[in-house]
Amino acid sequence: MKDNSYAFAVSAVRVRETGLLTKTQTETLVTAEDVASVLRLLEDYGYSDASTDPEAAISDRMSSVTEFIKGVCPDDGLLSFLFVNNDFHNLKAAMKCSVSGIEPDRYFLPPSAISYGDVRRAVEEKRFADLPEIFSSAEYAWNTLVKTMNGQMCEMILDRAAIEASVKIAAETEDEFCIGLADLRAKISAFVIAYRCAAAKKSKDFTSEALPELCGIDKKALVSAVLSGCDAVIAQAKRYGVPVDESDGVRELVLSAERCEDEYIARSMFISMGPAPIISYYLKAQREASRIRVILSCKRCGLGEDVIRSRIGM
Numbered sequence: 001m002k003d004n005s006y007a008f009a010v011s012a013v014r015v016r017e018t019g020l021l022t023k024t025q026t027e028t029l030v031t032a033e034d035v036a037s038v039l040r041l042l043e044d045y046g047y048s049d050a051s052t053d054p055e056a057a058i059s060d061r062m063s064s065v066t067e068f069i070k071g072v073c074p075d076d077g078l079l080s081f082l083f084v085n086n087d088f089h090n091l092k093a094a095m096k097c098s099v100s101g102i103e104p105d106r107y108f109l110p111p112s113a114i115s116y117g118d119v120r121r122a123v124e125e126k127r128f129a130d131l132p133e134i135f136s137s138a139e140y141a142w143n144t145l146v147k148t149m150n151g152q153m154c155e156m157i158l159d160r161a162a163i164e165a166s167v168k169i170a171a172e173t174e175d176e177f178c179i180g181l182a183d184l185r186a187k188i189s190a191f192v193i194a195y196r197c198a199a200a201k202k203s204k205d206f207t208s209e210a211l212p213e214l215c216g217i218d219k220k221a222l223v224s225a226v227l228s229g230c231d232a233v234i235a236q237a238k239r240y241g242v243p244v245d246e247s248d249g250v251r252e253l254v255l256s257a258e259r260c261e262d263e264y265i266a267r268s269m270f271i272s273m274g275p276a277p278i279i280s281y282y283l284k285a286q287r288e289a290s291r292i293r294v295i296l297s298c299k300r301c302g303l304g305e306d307v308i309r310s311r312i313g314m
Contacts, residue, residue, distance in 0.1 A: 006273050009072040013277045016068060020281075021045060021288050023314075029292070030308050035299045042292065054296060058289050059110075065285040066111040069278055078275050080113040081169045081178060082282055084134070087114045088162035091131075091138060092155055094123040095145055134165035156210045163189045163212040177268065177276035184264050186214050188257040190222070191237040195253050198226045198233050216240070255313045262287070262313075 021029075025045055032038045042050040042057065050057040073079060086109045097104035108116045114132065122131050128138040137157055145154040163186050170182030190212055197207045207226045211219055217240060225232040234253075261283075268280035291312040298308045 005074040006275060006278075009074065010273060010277045012068075012072050013281045016065075017281055017284070019046060020284055026288075026291060026312075026314065029295050030305055030312075030314070032299070035296060038296060038299055047292075055293075058292055062285060062289050063110065065282060069282055073275070073278055075173065075275065077169065077173050078175075078178070078278065079111075081166065081173060081182065082279065083111050083113045084166050084169055085162055086110070086112045087119070087135075088158050088165070090114070090116060090119050091123070091135065091141075092158050094120050095142055095154060096151055098123050099145060099149070134168065135161070137161040156206075159189075159193070160210060160212045163214075167214065173275065175275055177271065177274065178279065181261075181264060181279065183214075183216075185261060186212065187217065187237075187240055188260060190214060190217060191233060191240075192253060192257060194222055194226050194233045194236070195230055198228075198230045202226070251311075255310075258287075258313055 025041075029038050029041055032041055036051070039051040039054055042054070047054075047057040047061055069082075070079065090108045090112055093107035093109075094104045096102075097107060104120060105116065108119075112119075118131070122128055122138070123142070126139075126142070128135065128142065131138055137160075141154045141157040141161075144157060145151065167182045167186050170178040173179070193210050193212075194207070197210060202210070204223060204227060207223050208219070211222060213219065222233070222236055225236045265280045265283055268276040271277060294312050295308055298311060
């Protein structure tokens with residue numbers, strides 16, 4: 001990858017980043033009196049018609065971000081790296097809806113590298129070989145679902161495949177920032193899965209099936225940690241350079257993991273060429289959308305400001 005090809009893209013991203021919510025603006029949303037006040041503030045911050053349809057306003061904003069990076073990004077492989085989790089989500093949705101007799105379209109998540117139609121057709125016609133190689137576990141996941149009718153098992157297989165696919169796609173970009181981010185996210189995901197398995201007291205076989213094969217992580221040791229309990233999983237995470245906080249539950253662990261990722265993404269500020277700024281901009285926008293949804297949900301439930309701050313990692 002030639003850094004020169006990213007010169008325009010990086011300049012454009014730096015300008016677009018100024019439109020993201022600042023910490024002060026996010027705090028203003030947190031301290032707003034009610035949902036209506038949050039929606040009025042969002043409109044002031046550029047979320048058009050948020051008071052009429054907040055979810056549509058958030059989705060439209062992310063669609064704008066997606067179309068922008070598609071327009072400026074010189075490398076299509078980078079987009080696959082960013083969208084791979086949505087691709088696997090859409091595959092899971094198509095499978096579950098197929099066995100339930102439900103139309104899957106409203107459960108599909110944009111953006112995706114693989115079209116909804118291709119995913120849906122592959123599931124309906126059981127032509128999983130038509131999907132890209134990263135979906136090689138699709139047939140196994142489908143057979144597991146129809147034989148056991150256990151949605152959790154299907155999700156477990158595809159979640160593991162998504163983690164491994166992300167690492168593979170990042171390696172193909174040959175970009176240090178992409179590879180490092182994929183490695184960190186994969187480790188975080190592995191330890192979140194391990195923690196959940198420990199908390200639910202899952203068996204050795206289940207845990208071994210759920211955890212991805214990752215370079216640099218001793219999977220057998222991590223399985224043993226799961227069987228020993230949540231504290232042992234936390235200790236393993238720290239050993240492998242994922243400095244998660246001591247946790248009383250999955251929510252706290254996930255928030256701690258998100259902070260690790262945010263710290264890594266922040267490094268893009270010091271990178272003037274290459275794909276790092278594009279990736280960082282997209283992920284920051286994605287995190288912003290997620291936080292707004294949490295704030296709105298908390299306001300609707302009447303939760304206090306301190307609770308909201310804890311749930312959005314502030």
